[in-house]
Amino acid sequence: MRIGKKTAPSETRARLLLAAIGLFSEKGYDGVAVDEIVAKAHVNKRMVYHYFGSKEAIYREVLREVYVRLTKIELAVVAPDAPIEETLETIVRSYFAFLATNPEFVQLLLWENLGQGRHLAAAGDALSKTPILQVLQQVLNRAVREGRISSGFKTKHLLINLIGLCLIYFSNRYTLSRSIGLNLHSPRVLEKGIAQIVRLVQHGILETSRPRHK
Amino acid sequence: MRIGKKTAPSETRARLLLAAIGLFSEKGYDGVAVDEIVAKAHVNKRMVYHYFGSKEAIYREVLREVYVRLTKIELAVVAPDAPIEETLETIVRSYFAFLATNPEFVQLLLWENLGQGRHLAAAGDALSKTPILQVLQQVLNRAVREGRISSGFKTKHLLINLIGLCLIYFSNRYTLSRSIGLNLHSPRVLEKGIAQIVRLVQHGILETSRPRHK
Amino acid sequence: MRIGKKTAPSETRARLLLAAIGLFSEKGYDGVAVDEIVAKAHVNKRMVYHYFGSKEAIYREVLREVYVRLTKIELAVVAPDAPIEETLETIVRSYFAFLATNPEFVQLLLWENLGQGRHLAAAGDALSKTPILQVLQQVLNRAVREGRISSGFKTKHLLINLIGLCLIYFSNRYTLSRSIGLNLHSPRVLEKGIAQIVRLVQHGILETSRPRHK
Amino acid sequence: MRIGKKTAPSETRARLLLAAIGLFSEKGYDGVAVDEIVAKAHVNKRMVYHYFGSKEAIYREVLREVYVRLTKIELAVVAPDAPIEETLETIVRSYFAFLATNPEFVQLLLWENLGQGRHLAAAGDALSKTPILQVLQQVLNRAVREGRISSGFKTKHLLINLIGLCLIYFSNRYTLSRSIGLNLHSPRVLEKGIAQIVRLVQHGILETSRPRHK
DNA sequence: AATGAATGAGGTTTCATTCAT
DNA sequence: GATGAATGAAACCTCATTCAT
Numbered sequence: 001m002r003i004g005k006k007t008a009p010s011e012t013r014a015r016l017l018l019a020a021i022g023l024f025s026e027k028g029y030d031g032v033a034v035d036e037i038v039a040k041a042h043v044n045k046r047m048v049y050h051y052f053g054s055k056e057a058i059y060r061e062v063l064r065e066v067y068v069r070l071t072k073i074e075l076a077v078v079a080p081d082a083p084i085e086e087t088l089e090t091i092v093r094s095y096f097a098f099l100a101t102n103p104e105f106v107q108l109l110l111w112e113n114l115g116q117g118r119h120l121a122a123a124g125d126a127l128s129k130t131p132i133l134q135v136l137q138q139v140l141n142r143a144v145r146e147g148r149i150s151s152g153f154k155t156k157h158l159l160i161n162l163i164g165l166c167l168i169y170f171s172n173r174y175t176l177s178r179s180i181g182l183n184l185h186s187p188r189v190l191e192k193g194i195a196q197i198v199r200l201v202q203h204g205i206l207e208t209s210r211p212r213h214k
Numbered sequence: 215m216r217i218g219k220k221t222a223p224s225e226t227r228a229r230l231l232l233a234a235i236g237l238f239s240e241k242g243y244d245g246v247a248v249d250e251i252v253a254k255a256h257v258n259k260r261m262v263y264h265y266f267g268s269k270e271a272i273y274r275e276v277l278r279e280v281y282v283r284l285t286k287i288e289l290a291v292v293a294p295d296a297p298i299e300e301t302l303e304t305i306v307r308s309y310f311a312f313l314a315t316n317p318e319f320v321q322l323l324l325w326e327n328l329g330q331g332r333h334l335a336a337a338g339d340a341l342s343k344t345p346i347l348q349v350l351q352q353v354l355n356r357a358v359r360e361g362r363i364s365s366g367f368k369t370k371h372l373l374i375n376l377i378g379l380c381l382i383y384f385s386n387r388y389t390l391s392r393s394i395g396l397n398l399h400s401p402r403v404l405e406k407g408i409a410q411i412v413r414l415v416q417h418g419i420l421e422t423s424r425p426r427h428k
Numbered sequence: 429m430r431i432g433k434k435t436a437p438s439e440t441r442a443r444l445l446l447a448a449i450g451l452f453s454e455k456g457y458d459g460v461a462v463d464e465i466v467a468k469a470h471v472n473k474r475m476v477y478h479y480f481g482s483k484e485a486i487y488r489e490v491l492r493e494v495y496v497r498l499t500k501i502e503l504a505v506v507a508p509d510a511p512i513e514e515t516l517e518t519i520v521r522s523y524f525a526f527l528a529t530n531p532e533f534v535q536l537l538l539w540e541n542l543g544q545g546r547h548l549a550a551a552g553d554a555l556s557k558t559p560i561l562q563v564l565q566q567v568l569n570r571a572v573r574e575g576r577i578s579s580g581f582k583t584k585h586l587l588i589n590l591i592g593l594c595l596i597y598f599s600n601r602y603t604l605s606r607s608i609g610l611n612l613h614s615p616r617v618l619e620k621g622i623a624q625i626v627r628l629v630q631h632g633i634l635e636t637s638r639p640r641h642k
Numbered sequence: 643m644r645i646g647k648k649t650a651p652s653e654t655r656a657r658l659l660l661a662a663i664g665l666f667s668e669k670g671y672d673g674v675a676v677d678e679i680v681a682k683a684h685v686n687k688r689m690v691y692h693y694f695g696s697k698e699a700i701y702r703e704v705l706r707e708v709y710v711r712l713t714k715i716e717l718a719v720v721a722p723d724a725p726i727e728e729t730l731e732t733i734v735r736s737y738f739a740f741l742a743t744n745p746e747f748v749q750l751l752l753w754e755n756l757g758q759g760r761h762l763a764a765a766g767d768a769l770s771k772t773p774i775l776q777v778l779q780q781v782l783n784r785a786v787r788e789g790r791i792s793s794g795f796k797t798k799h800l801l802i803n804l805i806g807l808c809l810i811y812f813s814n815r816y817t818l819s820r821s822i823g824l825n826l827h828s829p830r831v832l833e834k835g836i837a838q839i840v841r842l843v844q845h846g847i848l849e850t851s852r853p854r855h856k
Numbered sequence: 857a858a859t860g861a862a863t864g865a866g867g868t869t870t871c872a873t874t875c876a877t
Numbered sequence: 878g879a880t881g882a883a884t885g886a887a888a889c890c891t892c893a894t895t896c897a898t
Contacts, residue, residue: 034872113386196375200418249888585838621802631792
C-alpha cells in the first residue's frame with residue numbers, strides 16, 4: 001500500500017494524538033475511555049501503550065501538543081507608535097479571536113484548572129511560554145512604562161482582567177446563556193461583547209485626557 | 215418531624231447529599247465513584263439508589279441543592295442614593311466575596327459548563343433565580359437608567375464583564391498562577407485584584423465628569 | 429377509612445397473590461422481582477414476608493392457588509350414552525377451550541416443566557386432582573372399556589396424545605407462527621386447528637365400522 | 643487455521659458458547675449468571691464482553707448456533723415409493739428421535755416461547771429453515787397431493803399435530819409424570835408412546851381402504 | 857396490620873493494561 | 878510496527894431479605 005519501504009514513521013502516533021486532543025478537550029480526562037481514542041483513531045489499542053505508555057501519558061502529551069501549537073500562532077503585530085487606544089483594541093480583539101478559534105485549548109485549560117492542575121507540572125513550562133500571554137504582557141508593560149495607562153494599575157492584574165473579560169464568554173457559555181438570557185453561541189452577540197470589552201478597557205485604564213503628546 | 219428514638223428519618227439522605235456535594239464539586243461527575251460518596255457519608259451503598267435512583271440522579275440533586283442554597287443567601291443591600299462609585303464597589307466586592315466563600319458552587323458551575331450543560335436542564339431554573347445575579351442586574355439597570363453609566367453599555371454584557379473579571383481569579387487559579395507568576399491563592403493578591411477591578415469598572419463605565427448633578 | 433373495626437382480614441394478601449400470579453405466569457420465577465410484585469399490588473414490600481415468608485413461598489402459593497382454582501372449574505358434562513364421536517369432540521373442545529381461557533395455568537405449567545418441576549413437590553398433589561384430567565381420563569376409560577375405542581390404545585397415552593395435540597397450539601405459539609407461517613394467535617386459525625384435531629382423533633382411535641355392537 | 647503454538651484463535655469463544663448452550667437450555671436466560679458461564683468455560687469473565695458484547699448477545703448467539711446445528715442434521719431419507727404407512731412411521735420416529743437426542747434445542751425453543759419469542763427475531767430465519775420441518779412438510783404435502791391422506795386435512799395443521807403429539811412427551815415430562823402417573827423418563831414408556839402416535843396418525847389421516855393401488 | 861429504612865451479596869458491564877505473536 | 882486475546886479490579890446497579898418502629 002505504502003510507497004516507501006517502511007511505514008510512515010508514526011502516522012499512527014499522530015492519529016492517536018489527534019483523536020485524543022478532540023476527546024480530552026471535549027470530555028476531560030476521566031470522561032474519555034482509551035477505547036474511544038483508539039476507535040476514533042482507527043488504530044489498535046495496544047498502540048497507545050506502545051507510543052505513550054499509559055492513558056495519563058497520552059493525556060500529558062495532548063496538553064503539551066496543544067500548548068506547543070499555540071507557540072506557533074502568528075499574532076497581529078502591534079505597531080510600536082500606534083495610538084494606545086488602537087493598540088488596546090488590537091490586543092483585546094486578538095485575544096478574543098484566539099479563544100474563539102482554539103476551543104480545544106480553552107477547554108483543556110479549564111479541565112486542568114478544575115482538576116487542580118494535577119497534570120500541569122508534567123506538561124512543563126510550555127504554558128508560560130505561550131506567546132499570547134507574552135505579547136499581551138509586553139504591550140501592557142510598555143504602555144504602563146510610557147505613562148499611557150493610569151498609574152496604579154498592575155500589569156499582571158491587568159493581564160488577568162483582560163483574560164477574565166474575554167474568557168468568560170467561553171468558559172460559562174451554557175450557564176450564562178441560560179441565566180442571563182443571551183445566546184453566547186451567536187457571533188453577533190459575541191461581537192457586541194468584544195466591542196464593550198474594548199470600550200470598558202479603554203475608558204478604564206487610560207488617563208482621561210487621552211493622547212497627551214504626539 | 216419524627217420524634218422517634220433512633221433513626222432520624224433521612225439523616226442518611228442528607229449525609230449522602232452533603233458528601234456528594236463535596237466530592238462532585240471537587241472532581242466532577244466522572245471523577246467520583248459512588249463508593250467514595252457512601253464511604254464519606256458512612257452509609258450503605260444501596261442507599262444511594264434508595265433515595266436517588268442513580269448516580270446521575272444524585273448529581274442532579276447536588277446541582278439543585280447548591281443552587282437552592284444560593285437562593286437563600288443574604289446580600290448586602292445597597293442604599294439607593296449612595297454615590298454610584300460606592301455602589302459599584304459594593305457590588306464588585308459582594309460578588310467577589312460570594313465566589314470566594316462558595317467554592318462548591320463555583321466549581322459545580324464550571325464542571326457543568328465543561329460538560330456542555332448536560333445536567334442543567336434537569337436542575338431547573340434555580341440557576342436563573344440566583345439573587346446574586348438579580349441584584350447585580352437591578353443595580354446596573356438603575357445606574358444606566360439614571361444616566362450614571364456611560365450610554366452605550368449594555369446591562370447584560372456589563373453583568374458578564376463583572377462576572378468575568380471576578381470569576382477568572384477562581385476558574386483559572388492554577389494555570390494563571392503558573393504562567394503569570396502570581397499566587398492566586400494568597401488573600402493579599404486577591405485583595406489587590408479586587409481593588410483593581412473596582413478601579414477599572416469605576417473608570418470604565420462612569421462618565422468622566424463624575425458626580426454631575428446631585 | 430374502613431367501615432369495620434379491623435382491616436379487611438387480608439385484602440393485602442389477596443392483592444399480593446393476584447399480582448404474583450400475573451407476573452410469575454408471564455415471566456417465570458427468575459424473571460420477577462419482589463419489587464415488581466409489591467408495586468403491582470400497591471403494597472409494602474415487607475408484606476410479602478409477613479404473609480408468605482419468602483419469594484419462593486409466594487411462588488409456591490401461586491402454583492397452589494392456580495391449581496386450586498382449576499379444581500372449581502365447571503366442566504361440560506358428557507352424556508353417558510351420547511355417540512362416541514360426539515363425546516370425543518366434546519372432550520377435545522372442552523380441553524382446548526380450557527387452555528385458551530386459562531393462560532396463566534398453561535404458562536405456569538410450562539415454566540415448571542422447564543424448571544424441572546422443582547417447585548411441584550412443594551405444590552402438593554393439587555395438580556393430580558385437576559378435574560380436567562380426571563374427567564378426560566374417565567371418559568376415555570369408559571370408551572375403551574366399552575370397546576368403542578380400538579383396542580391397543582392405552583388410556584394414559586391417549587390422554588397424553590390429546591393434551592399434546594391441544595397444548596402445542598399454546599406452548600409453541602411464537603416459534604410455530606414464525607417457522608410455519610400460520611398465525612396461531614388468530615381465533616380463526618385456532619378453530620381450524622380444533623376441527624382437525626377432532627377429526628384426527630375420531631378417525632384415529634375409533635373402529636372404522638363404528639358402533640359395532642350394543 | 644492458525645498454526646501458532648499457543649492460543650487457538652478463539653477456542654475461548656467456542657468454549658463460552660458451548661457452556662452457554664448448556665446453561666441457557668437448562669435454566670433459561672434469567673436463570674443463568676454470566677459468572678456461571680465463564681466458570682463452566684474456564685475463561686475470564688471479560689471475554690464474554692470481548693466476543694459477544696453482552697449477556698443478551700451471547701444468548702442470541704446460543705439460539706442461532708443451535709438452530710444452525712439443526713440445519714446440518716442428517717435425516718433418514720424416505721423412499722418415494724414406500725407404502726405411505728411406512729413413510730408416516732418413519733417420519734414420526736425420526737422426529738421423535740430428533741427431540742429425544744436434542745434436548746437443548748427443545749428446551750431453548752420452549753424458553754423462547756415462554757419469553758414470548760423476544761429473542762427470536764434476532765436469531766434470524768434459521769428456525770424456519772430447519773430441515774426437520776422442511777422434510778416433514780414435503781412428505782405430508784406429497785401424501786396429500788397423491789390422495790393418500792384424507793382430504794380435508796391441512797398440511798400445516800398436520801405438521802402441528804405431529805409436533806404436538808411428540809413434543810408433549812418432552813415439554814411436560816415433569817407435570818405429566820406426576821399427575822398421570824407414568825414415568826416419561828423411561829425409554830420403555832416412550833417407546834409405547836411412539837407406537838401409539840404412529841398408530842393414531844396412520845388410522846387418523848389415511849383413507850380407511852388403505853393400500854389402494856400398488 | 858403495616859411501613860420505610862437499611863443491608864450485604866451478587867448482578868452485568870467497563871476500565872486500563874499486558875501477553876504472545 | 879502492529880495485532881487480537883486476555884486479564885483482574887472496579888464501576889454502577891439490583892436483589893431478596895431484615896430491622897425498628
